[in-house]
Amino acid sequence: MQETVYHQTIARLRANKIRVTPQRDAIIKYLIASEAHPTAEMIFAALSPEFPHMSVATVYNNLKLLADLHLIEEMNVGDPATHFDFALEPHYHVICRNCGKIVDFSYDQLTDVEAVAAKKTGFLVDGHHLEVYGLCPDCQIKLGKVPASK
Amino acid sequence: MQETVYHQTIARLRANKIRVTPQRDAIIKYLIASEAHPTAEMIFAALSPEFPHMSVATVYNNLKLLADLHLIEEMNVGDPATHFDFALEPHYHVICRNCGKIVDFSYDQLTDVEAVAAKKTGFLVDGHHLEVYGLCPDCQIKLGKVPASK
DNA sequence: CGCTAAACCGCAACTACTTGCAAATAGGAA
DNA sequence: TTCCTATTTGCAAGTAGTTGCGGTTTAGCG
Known part of the structure; x- marks a missing residue:
């Protein structure tokens, strides 16, 4: 594919x-x-x-x-x-704070933020990066952040 | 202050x-x-x-x-x-691709993105970073991206 | 004022990633 | 198949930010 x-x-x-x-x-x-x-x-x-x-x-x-x-x-x-x-198609990343794993997820591109940034700072904006941080499922278990079951 | x-x-x-x-x-x-x-x-x-x-x-x-x-x-x-x-208060950054200058700008925190990322990836999300890229006003002039006037 | 653990100083050493270079190799157009 | 030149190879050297460490100062409590 x-x-x-x-x-x-x-x-x-x-x-x-x-x-x-x-x-x-x-x-x-x-x-x-x-x-x-x-x-x-x-x-x-x-x-x-x-x-x-x-x-x-x-x-x-x-x-x-x-x-x-x-x-x-x-x-x-x-x-x-x-x-x-x-660079397949635009997407964002979630990064695990514990093991560094990076996972993609899709979300509508944040065009509004760019417009606001341009207006407020006078920059000629041409893109942005967004990274979300947290713990991946594996590390949640390793670090005991998850109840035994579930 | x-x-x-x-x-x-x-x-x-x-x-x-x-x-x-x-x-x-x-x-x-x-x-x-x-x-x-x-x-x-x-x-x-x-x-x-x-x-x-x-x-x-x-x-x-x-x-x-x-x-x-x-x-x-x-x-x-x-x-x-x-x-x-x-870490005064939450804010985002615009970064100049040419000179590296970093300027702050405020914008409502993107809580929705975090929620979506958590739901789609199973991460335990606890934060995010957003950087907007472009050319700062000075570099726009230096690189001739701006009409002579204005 | 005197004491003691916390901070500082001064470098040298580290750590990794990244690049330079000159000789050898091998795409791919004709 | 031949030729031209882009590419690969194999290290070694470069780069820079960051940290370790022994000895000396010093903040701050009593």
């Missing part, structure tokens, strides 16, 4: 005369399939079995390239490391 | 048997007065004239201490560096 996204991405690369190398291809597939909003490190680790000689630099190069094409988005969360998110 | 905030802060420290050293006092005053959401580095630089021998470690120690008391809030923006914001 996400085939389409993949093919669109590849087409986008070809249109920009960017070569589709096996490594690049694998990185793109991994990004599309992943729900984990991976870091460069995670991508490198995940593809190591398939490309035992791949360089970290390759991962960084490709991430930068994809980010320049706006195919993926860079995310700064609490970590020092940059996370990447395939 | 922000006298009150300062005195409340000091009282809070004394209540916790935390000493009010000149350095700590200066850092707190600086944080309250600043609109720049400073980093440790900025605070250190700003207080250097007054305390020529102050250590960066002192700044970090105090920031951590204040953060533990929830008197200030840590902010992760695009920078690698952590910014700090005195």
Whole structure:
């Protein structure tokens, strides 16, 4: 079902005369399939079995390239490391304060906030980020925030 | 008018048997007065004239201490560096994509988003961050995004 | 005024992520 | 198949924010 996204991405690369190398291809597939909003490190680790000689630099190069094409988005969360998110469609993130897990959820885009911010500050607004924080279901259990049952 | 905030802060420290050293006092005053959401580095630089021998470690120690008391809030923006914001009252930030300037603006807290996120993901939600991005008035001019006049 | 634990000082060391570089490799158009 | 050049590789070096630690000061209580 996400085939389409993949093919669109590849087409986008070809249109920009960017070569589709096996490594690049694998990185793109991994990004599309992943729900984990991976870091460069995670991508490198995940593809190591398939490309035992791949360089970290390759991962960084490709991430930068994809980010320049706006195919993926860079995310700064609490970590020092940059996370990447395939820009499928607008959505927001809930982040677990305990284990750092990031989960997507959909919600109408907050266009009103942008308008208000622009009016109040004089900025030329072109986007926003929203992150919701809390404890993921697993960590609620681990930390005993949940009654035994339920 | 922000006298009150300062005195409340000091009282809070004394209540916790935390000493009010000149350095700590200066850092707190600086944080309250600043609109720049400073980093440790900025605070250190700003207080250097007054305390020529102050250590960066002192700044970090105090920031951590204040953060533990929830008197200030840590902010992760695009920078690698952590910014700090005195937790006066809830508000949101607009961040300039060009120069990194951060400006506050007020807006009703987005409680609805939190509720939706909780329902959809099963997280135990306890807060959120929202940042709006764009170009500050100065950078709009610098980058020629604004017609000559106005 | 004197005491004692809390703070400060001064760096050096850390920690991780990220990037640079030069040589070797391999897409893909013709 | 051939050729041109984008890309990959393999480290090593860079970057910067942040922290550790031993010795010295000092706030604040009595």
